[in-house]
Amino acid sequence: MKEIIITNNESGQRMDRFLKKYLNKANSAFIYKMIRKKNIKLNNSKVEPEVVLEKEDVVQIYLSDDTIDKFREKKSLLQTAIHFKVVYEDENILVVNKPVGLSTQPDLTSKKSLVDEVKMYLDAKEKNISFTFKPAVCNRLDKNTSGLVIAAKNYETVKQVNKAIRDRNIKKYYETKVHGIVLKDLELEDYMIKDDYKNIVEIVKEEIESAKKIITYVHPIKREGKFTWLEIELETGRAHQIRAHLASIGHPVVGDKKYGKRDNEKYQILHAYKILLNGFEEELSYLNGKEIISHIDERYVL
Structure with missing residues (x-):
């Protein structure tokens, strides 16, 4: 017999859904049969499949260890170096x-x-x-x-x-170096169409079928010769948004081979450097207002 004490991670889900994850090699018919025959109980009592589990509930599985192991596929993690x-x-x-x-x-x-x-x-x-x-x-x-x-x-x-x-309560900011001179703050509001086959996006001015609205805030930090360092804040966060949006106004990211110009930079200079956390409740409310920063000079290449 196996006893499982429900933690925060398991609470809030139905009994049958929990069992389908725990006994992940067993089919649904077997799981429902075990519940019906009282081979699986909750807090030592008969349980219905739709009962929602709560923290500190105890699930009892009246099966042999060998049977439980047979119905559990323990997925091994890909062994790899830690690069982050x-x-x-x-x-x-x-x-x-x-x-x-x-x-x-x-x-x-x-x-x-x-x-x-x-x-x-x-x-x-x-x-x-x-x-x-x-x-x-x-x-x-x-x-x-x-x-x-x-x-x-x-x-x-x-x-x-x-x-x-x-809910857009988490704000994300980027640092990037672009071609050309940007002299003032910009609020870019356009639409984006993605070609999934080519993995490329197109910026359009009008809302058309399949186009998604994008909003990008641009703040110049400093000029460096014929280039400008920018801080970017995203109102929307879509794939390739920053690179495509900046390229559409004539300021492609330095090193961007897909949307940019030919230059000597081997890697695109675009770095998500700051996150501002908000919108958390109860036991996670301590995270509200927390600012986490890692500047572009701390980036590295795999």
Whole structure:
């Protein structure tokens, strides 16, 4: 017999959904049969599949250890070096500096990703005791954009970070070097169309079918010869938004091979350097107003 004490990471989900994650090789018919035959109980009592689990509930599984192991696929993490640098960490959240050349999510072009590295780092550091939850990366950067990425260590933090991003309570700022001279603050408001096949976007002035609105705030920091250093704030956060939007007004990012000009820079100079956190509630309210910074001179290349 196996007893499982429900933690914050497992609470708030239905019994049957929890069991489908825990006994991830068992089919639904087997799980419902075990519940019906009282081989699976909650707090030593008969339970219905739709009951929502609460913290400190105890799930009892009256099966042999061999049977439980047979229905559990324990996924091993991809073993890889850790390439990111930790900028901020507490018991709920991890903010890292992603290098140029590392994909945020796994893709077909690379065997390593920030998601895999974060999971491996936290698994080794925290000895993660969650039965069904894995740490999650909450925001995304292009492979060749460096900078700050937020990872959540538990389910409640994932929910609150994702909501704060949706509600635009988390502000993201970038540092970049562009071709040409920018003399004043700009508020760019246009529409973007993405060609998924070519993995490229087009900026248009009018709203047309499949176009998505984008808003980019531009603040000049300093002039460097024929170039300008800018701080960028995103109102919307879409793939390639900064690079395509700046290129559309004649100021492409230095080193950008897709939307830019020919130059001697090997890597695009674009770095997510600051995150301002807000929109958190209850036990995560301590994060409100927290500013996390890692300037472009702290970026590095994989």
